[in-house]
Amino acid sequence: xxxxxxxxxxxxxxxxxTTTANVSTVLASLGKKVCMVDLDIGLRNLxxxxxxxxxxxxxxxDVAQHRVVVSQALVRDPRFEDNLYLLAASxxxxxxxxxxxxxxxxxxxxxQRFDFVMIDCPAGIEYxxxxxxxxxxxxxxxxxxxxxxxxDADRVVGILENMNMPITPHLIINRIRKxxxxxxxxxxxxxxxxxxxxxxxxxxxxxxxxxxASNAGQTVAFDRDSSAGHSxxxxxxxxxxxxxxxxxxxxxxxxxxWGRVFGKK
Amino acid sequence: MSDIILKGGKDGFSVIFNExxxxxxxxxxxxxxxxxxxxxxxxxxxxxxxxxxxTGKRLFTNQQRESIEExxxxxxxxxxxxxxxxxxxxxxxxxxxxxxxxxVESGIVRSGQRLExxxxxxxxxxxxxxxxxxxxxxxxxxxxxxxxxxxxFPDNPNAAxxxxxxxVDQLRIADVIEIVTDDNRKDFQxxxxxxxxxxxxxxxxxxxxxxxxxxxxxxxxx
Numbered sequence: 001x002x003x004x005x006x007x008x009x010x011x012x013x014x015x016x017x018t019t020t021a022n023v024s025t026v027l028a029s030l031g032k033k034v035c036m037v038d039l040d041i042g043l044r045n046l047x048x049x050x051x052x053x054x055x056x057x058x059x060x061x062d063v064a065q066h067r068v069v070v071s072q073a074l075v076r077d078p079r080f081e082d083n084l085y086l087l088a089a090s091x092x093x094x095x096x097x098x099x100x101x102x103x104x105x106x107x108x109x110x111x112q113r114f115d116f117v118m119i120d121c122p123a124g125i126e127y128x129x130x131x132x133x134x135x136x137x138x139x140x141x142x143x144x145x146x147x148x149x150x151x152d153a154d155r156v157v158g159i160l161e162n163m164n165m166p167i168t169p170h171l172i173i174n175r176i177r178k179x180x181x182x183x184x185x186x187x188x189x190x191x192x193x194x195x196x197x198x199x200x201x202x203x204x205x206x207x208x209x210x211x212x213a214s215n216a217g218q219t220v221a222f223d224r225d226s227s228a229g230h231s232x233x234x235x236x237x238x239x240x241x242x243x244x245x246x247x248x249x250x251x252x253x254x255x256x257x258w259g260r261v262f263g264k265k
Numbered sequence: 266m267s268d269i270i271l272k273g274g275k276d277g278f279s280v281i282f283n284e285x286x287x288x289x290x291x292x293x294x295x296x297x298x299x300x301x302x303x304x305x306x307x308x309x310x311x312x313x314x315x316x317x318x319x320t321g322k323r324l325f326t327n328q329q330r331e332s333i334e335e336x337x338x339x340x341x342x343x344x345x346x347x348x349x350x351x352x353x354x355x356x357x358x359x360x361x362x363x364x365x366x367x368x369v370e371s372g373i374v375r376s377g378q379r380l381e382x383x384x385x386x387x388x389x390x391x392x393x394x395x396x397x398x399x400x401x402x403x404x405x406x407x408x409x410x411x412x413x414x415x416x417x418f419p420d421n422p423n424a425a426x427x428x429x430x431x432x433v434d435q436l437r438i439a440d441v442i443e444i445v446t447d448d449n450r451k452d453f454q455x456x457x458x459x460x461x462x463x464x465x466x467x468x469x470x471x472x473x474x475x476x477x478x479x480x481x482x483x484x485x486x487x
Contacts, residue, residue: 158375
């Protein structure tokens with residue numbers, strides 16, 4: 001029996017889908033059986049980030065309404081042998097067609113077959129969010145080092161704490177801007193961790209490569225030169241119980257004038 | 266033996282209802298007693314005599330209280346000061362107990378959460394932005410607080426807020442709200458207390474002045 005983990009943030013655009021995709025692919029590459037579930041009904045994009053849009057035939061609403069069984073709706077990712085599957089969200093259905101009970105049935109069935117069921121939660125704290133977190137055993141709270149995002153994460157952590165999940169929510173700080181940290185104009189990482197008061201699972205540096213990889217339907221986690229990719233690798237390994245020290249150092253190599261002229265890399 | 270006893274004291278007359286007596290019998294006795302005094306039901310004598318009814322170790326029902334009040338209304342020279350009992354019902358005792366309780370809270374209060382307490386509150390935890398703590402009594406802050414701190418909720422202007430208040434977003438006491446901004450932040454720094462002054466606005470002062478300030482205020486408002 002596996003566990004279900006919801007990736008949530010409150011605020012939109014902080015990197016929930018990217019985090020779901022990257023962590024799931026790394027877990028799959030480490031030999032775990034992983035199923036990603038996109039619950040952003042009406043605005044699905046996990047399939048696009050994974051480059052699997054063309055393979056989606058049925059979605060979670062089809063399963064909830066008993067048009068197909070779960071195994072028919074699962075999309076296998078051919079890059080990870082038999083380890084990674086996606087259950088897509090519906091583009092057309094109204095979000096209210098999926099209620100807590102039918103979602104719980106689906107997630108429980110997936111937990112029998114997979115080690116990890118990674119749930120990509122919609123933004124906000126309304127109906128879709130309530131559904132998504134109600135079926136999760138644990139949560140990854142994604143935030144950015146800026147006040148609006150941290151404040152929303154605080155709100156979300158409060159709601160999650162009241163639900164008494166079997167696994168305490170863990171924090172991922174995403175889109176850290178090295179230059180702003182070095183200049184002292186960004187919120188500090190340890191301040192955010194102290195403020196939110198939940199364990200930190202990892203930090204991810206903001207990189208152009210994350211977006212370009214998504215656009216290509218790939219995850220940045222397997223780019224050896226990418227710091228963000230490295231961070232996602234570490235996050236997934238920590239989820240499996242490995243103890244990898246947090247690399248809080250954010251020293252960027254200062255690119256000088258000549259570096260900028262000649263060192264175009 | 267009568268079911269009621271009339272007693273005179275320095276606080277005026279009191280009528281003691283025997284707590285073992287039947288209520289109706291006792292009320293009849295009271296009526297007879299008053300009749301015997303030949304009290305006229307006109308208001309020619311300007312001396313009004315007031316009575317306190319003491320019920321001993323029993324509580325009158327609302328109906329019983331009303332029938333006594335009705336009876337006294339017939340006689341303008343007689344005034345019913347109060348109906349006193351040596352006992353209190355459990356609900357009221359619990360309310361009194363809660364109002365004077367001191368709560369201790371040490372957790373994190375997060376954005377969007379609001380905790381309410383009956384009585385005073387000693388706050389050791391951390392109060393985040395957009396979160397709120399409310400107490401019917403005073404609040405003593407030892408932890409880190411942003412967000413909204415509300416004492417004397419909803420209508421107790423004698424409550425106060427103590428502690429380092431400079432990072433609080435709003436102080437509320439009863440119906441008065443004080444917003445802490447960058448301009449006035451340093452007034453709230455370190456050991457301070459916030460209270461409602463005699464202009465019904467929130468003031469802050471050093472903790473060491475608390476006793477003087479409060480005594481002064483009570484003297485002026487009483």
